[in-house]
Amino acid sequence: MLMNECSFISQRIAEVISLGVENDQAITSFEHIPKEFFNDMESSWKGRVKRIHAEEEFANVDRAAEALSTVVIDDFMPIISRVKFVMSSNGSPKGEICYAKDNEAVWFKGKRFTPNVWANTPGEQQIKQLKPAIDSKGRKVGEEWFTTVKVENALNRYHEACDNAKNKVLELLRGLSSELQDKINILVFCSTVLIIAKALFGHVSDARRRGWMIRTISPLSKDCVVEESSSEMELVGLFPYWLDFNQGNAILNDVRMHSLFVLTGPNGGGKSSMLRSVCAAALLGICGLMVPSSSAIIPHFDSIMLHMKAYDSPADGKSSFQIEMSEIRALVSRATARSLVLIDEICRGTETAKGTCIAGSIIERLDTVGCLGIISTHLHGIFDLPLSLSNTEFKAMGTEVIDG
Known part of the structure; x- marks a missing residue:
């Protein structure tokens, strides 16, 4: 019919x-x-x-x-x-x-x-x-x-x-x-299906050309509660989604995440690109789409939250730090053990001592929640704070010398 x-x-x-x-x-x-x-x-x-x-x-x-x-x-x-x-x-x-x-x-x-x-x-x-x-x-x-x-x-x-x-x-x-x-419902349904099919065809065609792969989703238990093994995310050969792997201009990274990462590295070292790449891969993966990596195992996240650098808003009378804290407060309050939380250069809008302490408290809070995530920072004083952490690892961006 x-x-x-x-x-x-x-x-x-x-x-x-x-x-x-x-x-x-x-x-x-x-x-x-x-x-x-x-x-x-x-x-x-x-x-x-x-x-x-x-x-x-x-x-x-x-x-x-x-x-x-x-x-x-x-x-x-x-x-x-x-x-x-x-x-x-x-x-x-x-x-x-x-x-x-x-x-x-x-x-x-x-x-x-x-x-x-x-x-x-x-x-x-x-x-x-x-x-x-x-x-x-x-x-x-x-x-x-x-x-x-x-x-x-x-x-x-x-x-x-x-x-x-x-x-x-x-x-x-x-x-x-x-x-x-009188056939408007059928017409709308068919149009919607065609748009979805066209979008999927375009996605798969371009993704295959650029070397993307189908991800593997971690299994759920029968009562739909995420098992301990499914709280790990593994991205092998991850590269930024805006680069073409076949052109040879993408740096590959392996990400094996089973806890919260505090990431440091020099300016231009790739921290922001890493956060964007992980966020895009996770989002594409849980949507059932292809991801920019050679293989990927992605948990069933209930939310993916990404916070990049904030800027001031003179029209609202708010500094960049006020805006950053407002956004991070919303992020922290909504994070669960099934969330992926990504924060780039935390507390960059205030002075070093106070920013270090605030960043430490945020890290402790997310550690208690038990979510996966990456928090990048230049505040190396965090490593000297007496933080109570059980689900957090400290990481640094690596470098490779090529041609001397």
């Missing part, structure tokens, strides 16, 4: 809606008329439905556009040709065909093009036909804007043809919508 309904919906949509592969709905284009004019007039309705359903309306637009181009050439081009070769003591004359966007019109814009002496030279007859351009309220647009009766008539016919075509397209779309109204 569902397959039949989906097939019917797909068939009806394909019969009416343009799939963008047809070459019979290109935006009109003529040499002497600005492209922006035709784009503004036609882009809202062309390419929406298949032309076969509104052939008459589309053909009328084509004919009206061609007629407009012919009139513009006849009435304006002789003046422009004259302007290019005429010199005046009051300054060189100017003239061009311009798109008046606010008035949706193509007019002649120029100045100093009227001859001082009429001598029946080329372009004079067309100059005599010019009249000031008028907007929709009957007001004169400006001293430099001109049109002719024939151009205005051609513009009106083109606008009318575009309006008729647009109304026909809307009529077809409304008719299709009414026809499929």
Whole structure:
């Protein structure tokens, strides 16, 4: 039943809606008329439905556009040709065909093009036909804007043809919508499935190209309580998700985490990249997606919390340290034994002595919770504090000398 309904919906949509592969709905284009004019007039309705359903309306637009181009050439081009070769003591004359966007019109814009002496030279007859351009309220647009009766008539016919075509397209779309109204739930369901499938296909295709792998999720016990063995996370050959492993510019790291890590290392040593990489791998893994590593064992985390460097907010009257403490308080209060907590450069917004003590208390609190996580810091005084820790290990970023 569902397959039949989906097939019917797909068939009806394909019969009416343009799939963008047809070459019979290109935006009109003529040499002497600005492209922006035709784009503004036609882009809202062309390419929406298949032309076969509104052939008459589309053909009328084509004919009206061609007629407009012919009139513009006849009435304006002789003046422009004259302007290019005429010199005046009051300054060189100017003239061009311009798109008046606010008035949706193509007019002649120029100045100093009227001859001082009429001598029946080329372009004079067309100059005599010019009249000031008028907007929709009957007001004169400006001293430099001109049109002719024939151009205005051609513009009106083109606008009318575009309006008729647009109304026909809307009529077809409304008719299709009414026809499929009672099948809206199926349509939404199928659209959602297609979007998910497209996203998964894109993820897997790109992940395989970049050397990502399927993770292994630690098993749950029968009562859905995480067993002790499942509280460990192992990421082998982990590399930053924003780098392409196949290009050889990614540094591989092995992460075997069964407790809280306090991580130190020099600036530029990769601490922040490590936290981002672990966070991304864990999040992708528990979502059932591929991860940027050669192998991965990831627990069933109930939450993944990442805190990066905070900055001040003058608009809120808060310093960077206030914002950091507010975010870390929320993080610590929500952390459980099944959480992954990642904090980058803890207490960097205050002076060293107080920051060291505050960081130590936060580490003790998370150690008591028993969560997995990494806390990076430059506060080496933490190692001298008499902290009560049973679930925390001290780690340092390693270095490798290459080519001397």
